[in-house]
Amino acid sequence: MKLSRYTLLVDDYPQKGECIAYHTRTQAMVRLNSQMRGILRRLASVDCLLSDFSPGVRDELSLLNEMGILVDDELQERQRLDDFFRQIKYEPNILEFEVTLLTTYKCNFRCVYCFEESVKDDISLDKQRSDMIIRWLINRIHRRGYRRLFLVFYGGEPLLNAEPIDYIGRILKHWAARNGVAFNFGIITNGSLIKPQLIDRWREIGLDSIRVCIDGDREAHNKKRPFINGAGTFDLIIENVRRVVDRVKVGVVGNFDKENLGSIPGLLDYLEQQELLYKLDTIDFSPIVSRLGGKDNPAAIELGECLSFFARDGMFDATMWLRRELIARGIDANPGMAINSCPLIMEDGGVAIDPEGVIYKCNSFLGYPEFSVGNVREDDFNYRHREFMEIEAWRRCPDDCPYVPMCQGGCRFFCYLENKNLTDICCKRGYFDRICPELIKLDYQREISKRENQ
Ligand code: SF4
Numbered sequence: 258m259k260l261s262r263y264t265l266l267v268d269d270y271p272q273k274g275e276c277i278a279y280h281t282r283t284q285a286m287v288r289l290n291s292q293m294r295g296i297l298r299r300l301a302s303v304d305c306l307l308s309d310f311s312p313g314v315r316d317e318l319s320l321l322n323e324m325g326i327l328v329d330d331e332l333q334e335r336q337r338l339d340d341f342f343r344q345i346k347y348e349p350n351i352l353e354f355e356v357t358l359l360t361t362y363k364c365n366f367r368c369v370y371c372f373e374e375s376v377k378d379d380i381s382l383d384k385q386r387s388d389m390i391i392r393w394l395i396n397r398i399h400r401r402g403y404r405r406l407f408l409v410f411y412g413g414e415p416l417l418n419a420e421p422i423d424y425i426g427r428i429l430k431h432w433a434a435r436n437g438v439a440f441n442f443g444i445i446t447n448g449s450l451i452k453p454q455l456i457d458r459w460r461e462i463g464l465d466s467i468r469v470c471i472d473g474d475r476e477a478h479n480k481k482r483p484f485i486n487g488a489g490t491f492d493l494i495i496e497n498v499r500r501v502v503d504r505v506k507v508g509v510v511g512n513f514d515k516e517n518l519g520s521i522p523g524l525l526d527y528l529e530q531q532e533l534l535y536k537l538d539t540i541d542f543s544p545i546v547s548r549l550g551g552k553d554n555p556a557a558i559e560l561g562e563c564l565s566f567f568a569r570d571g572m573f574d575a576t577m578w579l580r581r582e583l584i585a586r587g588i589d590a591n592p593g594m595a596i597n598s599c600p601l602i603m604e605d606g607g608v609a610i611d612p613e614g615v616i617y618k619c620n621s622f623l624g625y626p627e628f629s630v631g632n633v634r635e636d637d638f639n640y641r642h643r644e645f646m647e648i649e650a651w652r653r654c655p656d657d658c659p660y661v662p663m664c665q666g667g668c669r670f671f672c673y674l675e676n677k678n679l680t681d682i683c684c685k686r687g688y689f690d691r692i693c694p695e696l697i698k699l700d701y702q703r704e705i706s707k708r709e710n711q
């Protein structure tokens with residue numbers, strides 16, 4: 258028996274001599290006393306047999322083996338990892354099919370970092386294409402046996418072409434009810450066109466939640482996300498959120514770089530003063546990333562300075578600081594440790610469909626047909642899908658990396674931004690080494706407070 262190479266140990270936490278063990282494949286997290294910590298130290302340096310330990314300790318070690326934290330031997334380690342990747346790649350999660358649908362590429366904002374900037378076009382989803390999308394979705398659900406369909410209407414700004422939301426939502430709601438499939442949808446919107454009447458109407462056909470983007474306090478947000486004519490959008494968005502927050506779940510997401518990061522606490526304070534903060538369903542912030550180049554030259558990466566911000570300590574400091582700002586206000590931030598499986602390399606899983614019916618596996622490639630995996634005119638995915646499936650970047654990672662199950666060789670989109678190809682590894686190991694112990698501590702505290710409040 259030995260320590261799995263995918264086990265992370267956070268020493269002297271929560272008490273001196275104790276430790277938290279976390280497994281990056283199973284996501285099991287367990288607090289160990291100093292005696293067990295000593296045993297793990299021994300197992301890390303020499304292979305031992307279960308029979309080398311007392312019966313009480315053997316039971317605990319067997320439990321740690323079930324959690325993945327310990328393995329019998331190298332063979333079991335390899336077997337478990339291979340099973341894990343096979344499952345991700347080939348075994349669909351039939352419980353839910355999540356599909357992002359773009360009702361238009363048009364937008365009434367001119368966000369400075371818009372990742373669709375180069376592909377924004379006057380193309381909107383019409384009735385004929387909506388019918389084709391509905392047929393494709395129904396066919397796929399039948400073939401794969403999905404039990405739930407969750408649509409996310411997206412754009413451009415999806416409410417600039419709201420008719421397909423009514424049309425597709427109504428048809429699929431009736432079809433789903435007759436066929437024993439659960440159906441709901443959400444909308445990701447810039448927040449400028451939301452109205453209570455629309456929300457009430459869409460709730461009747463399955464609207465579950467909306468997500469609105471706010472990038473900091475009034476000044477910072479208006480600089481990052483103005484209307485096309487340059488006018489500010491902050492006050493209008495806040496007013497629109499106020500009008501609907503009691504009718505539907507509203508999540509706020511924000512994007513940051515070093516310019517607007519410092520304004521986020523100001524936004525949180527303002528939302529609290531306006532009695533909105535604790536009515537929100539979720540609140541989260543992500544870093545602004547570089548984007549692909551023009552339509553004919555995606556490799557001419559734009560906003561490259563965003564990548565250098567991550568390469569230094571900026572990302573670690575920002576992530577930790579933001580988490581602590583949220584936790585200090587009693588907001589339940591998402592778990593920090595997560596498995597990031599790339600949809601590109603999965604046989605099934607979610608897709609994004611643009612207004613022309615072109616299918617993508619990853620939102621970051623929307624608008625670039627060379628990265629598409631099919632079209633709703635055809636049932637099956639194209640050759641690109643098979644090519645993506647064959648990328649197994651994780652096989653190129655060094656054996657001693659404990660993050661392989663959660664990182665899997667890195668995000669394929671980031672790989673393209675950095676290397677102009679989809680196949681290399683895109684390694685952030687230094688960042689993981691720094692941030693993972695801190696995130697594990699925060700996740701542990703989160704679990705403890707959840708249990709105390711039960
Ligand atoms: S609201 Fe979205 S689609 Fe519109 S400009 Fe901003 S980021 Fe781009």
Ligand code: SF4
Nearest residue numbers: 654658661664666684
């Ligand atoms: S890309 Fe780097 S951090 Fe990620 S699994 Fe490979 S070696 Fe580890």
